[in-house]
Amino acid sequence: MCGRYAASRKPEDLVGLFEVQKWEPTENLAPDWNVAPTKDVFAILERPLKDADDPRPVRQLRALKWGLVPSWSKSPEGGARMINARAESLHEKPSFRRPFAQRRCVVPADGYYEWVTGVGERQLEEQGKKKRPRKQPYFVTPADGSVMAMAGLYEFWRDRTLPDDHPRAWWVTCTVVTTEAEKSPLAVAPADGPRALADIHPRMPLMLTPDRWDAWLDPARTDVDGIRELLAPPPPGLMRAYPVSTDVSNVRNNGPELLEELAAPQEGTLF
DSSP: OOSOEEEOOOHHHHHHHTTOSEEOTTSOOOOEEEEOTTSEEEEEEEEOOTTOSOOSOEEEEEEEEESOOOTTOSSSGGGGGOSEEEGGGTTTOTTTHHHHHHOEEEEEESEEEEEEEOHHHHHHHHTTSOSSOOEEEEEEEETTOOOEEEEEEEEEEEOTTSOTTSTTSEEEEEEEEEEEOOOSOOSBOOTTSOSSGGGTOSEEEOBOOGGGHHHHHOTTOOOHHHHHGGGSOOOSSOEEEEEOOGGGGSTTOOSGGGGOOOSSOOTTOOO
16 A cells, blocks of 8 residues: 655656646645645646646646545545555546546655564564554665656545635545555565565555656546556566654654664564
8 A cells, every 4th residue: 555655856856757848836845755645745647727728638747635535525524545546446446437547647756655563563463462563664665766656546526615716616636556566576675674565565556667657647548448558567676665763653753864774673663
């Protein structure tokens, strides 16, 4: 899954990397090393510009709220539960079926956090000796230091309690697509820890390699069977994972120190 990630790249860098044609500097977001659900996040998408005469789609960098609210939802309260969408069922689920066909985006990240419960902790939990096992967070990131382009979907939701001209009348929300975690060895694995992403968690965000960005973002591609081919996982061996401080477990903590690699998992959280 993807329940927390880091996004510290400057919008100007994302504009160049993803060949963005439109970005409003007023939609600026500060670097965030502990992105949590319901926060505003950067996403790249393609659609015609509002009130423009040209109907052709334009690649844009937008600030969206993380947690998809379906267009038919009566309230936005369920958005925090829709931060992830399973790749295997996007074409079937009512909440994701239409966005999958028409409104796909890329969510750029430095990498994502995932928590694993140590063997000793799990044994104590199974014995009923500890109700809340201590979990060790790992940071998963491209081994070559590149931006992690996570596949996403976005949707519009109209707040019918507000007038048309109200700035909050329309919500634009997004979700991160997840797939089965890789079982192949990590490109770089910690000396004392998981050897594959599947050892950390059974799910992972679907990372799109650059050769798939254009096809994924193209709103003219609406053939569901064709789009589903883009959901194939990336080549194995592109990622690294390493233990980081449990400080990241508190959403109030934020800063580049959260990405600092620990020499070994923290005491009580050994893998």
